Amino acid sequence: MRRAAAGLRRERGMTVVELVVGLTITALALAAGHATLGTLVDQRARVREEAAETVRAAAVRRAVADWLGGAYATGTAMSPPFQLVDRRDRGRADDELSFLTTARTPVGAGGGVVVRLFVDRDARTPERGLTAEFSDWTGTRAERLELDSSVVALDVRCLSAALGRREWMGGWSSSLLLPQGVQLSVAAASPERLTPLLRVPISARILGGR
Numbered sequence: 001m002r003r004a005a006a007g008l009r010r011e012r013g014m015t016v017v018e019l020v021v022g023l024t025i026t027a028l029a030l031a032a033g034h035a036t037l038g039t040l041v042d043q044r045a046r047v048r049e050e051a052a053e054t055v056r057a058a059a060v061r062r063a064v065a066d067w068l069g070g071a072y073a074t075g076t077a078m079s080p081p082f083q084l085v086d087r088r089d090r091g092r093a094d095d096e097l098s099f100l101t102t103a104r105t106p107v108g109a110g111g112g113v114v115v116r117l118f119v120d121r122d123a124r125t126p127e128r129g130l131t132a133e134f135s136d137w138t139g140t141r142a143e144r145l146e147l148d149s150s151v152v153a154l155d156v157r158c159l160s161a162a163l164g165r166r167e168w169m170g171g172w173s174s175s176l177l178l179p180q181g182v183q184l185s186v187a188a189a190s191p192e193r194l195t196p197l198l199r200v201p202i203s204a205r206i207l208g209g210r
Contacts, residue, residue: 053195054195054196054197056195057148057195057196057197057198058197060130060147060148060198061202064117064132064147064184064202064204065203065204066103066104067101067105067115067132068099068101068182068204069103069204069205069206069207070101070102070103071099071100071178071206072101072178073174073175073176073177073178073208074100074175075175075176076175077175077176078175079100079137079175080098080099080100080114080137080175081098081174081175082098082099082100082172082177082178082179083096083098083099083172083173084096084158084169084170084171084172084173084182085097085171086156086171089119089121092152092153092187093153093154093187094119094153094154095118095154095155095170096116096117096118096154097116097118097156097182097184098114098115098116098117099114100112100113100115100137101113101114101115105134106134106143107135107136107141107143108136112136112137112138113134113135113136113137114134114135114136114137115132115133115134116133116134116135117154117156117184118130118131119131119151119152119154120144120146125144126146127146127149128146128149129146129147129149129152130146130147130148130151130154130186131144131145131147132144132145132147133145148194148198150188150193150194150195151186151188151194151198152187152188152189153186153187154184154185154186155184155185155187156182156183156184156185157169157170157183158170158171158172158179158181159179159181159182159183160180161180162177166180168183178206178208180205180206181203181205181206182203182204182206183201183202183203183204184201184202184203185201185202186198186202
């Protein structure tokens with residue numbers, strides 16, 4: 001009987017040990033699963049954020065290309081010119097581009113709207129970075145639209161063959177002539193802060209340009 005009881009105690013002891021080991025393994029598995037789940041959730045959130053940034057960047061590229069694609073010149077010296085001002089600020093390109101467009105804008109479409117593209121650094125305005133300003137020709141209505149707040153530099157070039165050969169020009173101002181095309185390049189304070197889709201220059205062809 002004593003031997004049987006001792007054997008039973010040993011069996012019960014082994015069962016308890018096995019139970020403890022099993023519970024420990026289960027706890028570790030649950031902890032690992034929780035950590036993995038947290039990682040998956042973080043990855044999904046990051047993927048969603050990156051996808052949203054890509055969609056916004058694509059919309060910015062499309063809008064800028066549309067505005068430029070609708071650029072036109074009235075042929076009169078009194079009308080707003082197609083104007084590219086070549087500037088630098090603290091060693092960075094700080095160009096400014098303005099033009100009349102027939103494309104749809106926040107203040108209307110069909111002509112008579114002046115688009116101004118620039119980097120807004122004015123602390124008094126709510127916009128930051130790459131900004132578009134829209135105003136009707138009469139100056140009675142104007143709106144601003146922040147395109148990308150991470151942009152700190154804007155470099156614009158105009159393609160023209162007006163002088164007999166196709167070349168890129170850093171400046172332009174004319175109410176009579178349009179360039180053949182425009183290329184905009186933007187930069188952020190550090191490359192990783194700029195959405196990859198905006199690291200590629202935005203190019204637009206202008207119909208009727210020379």
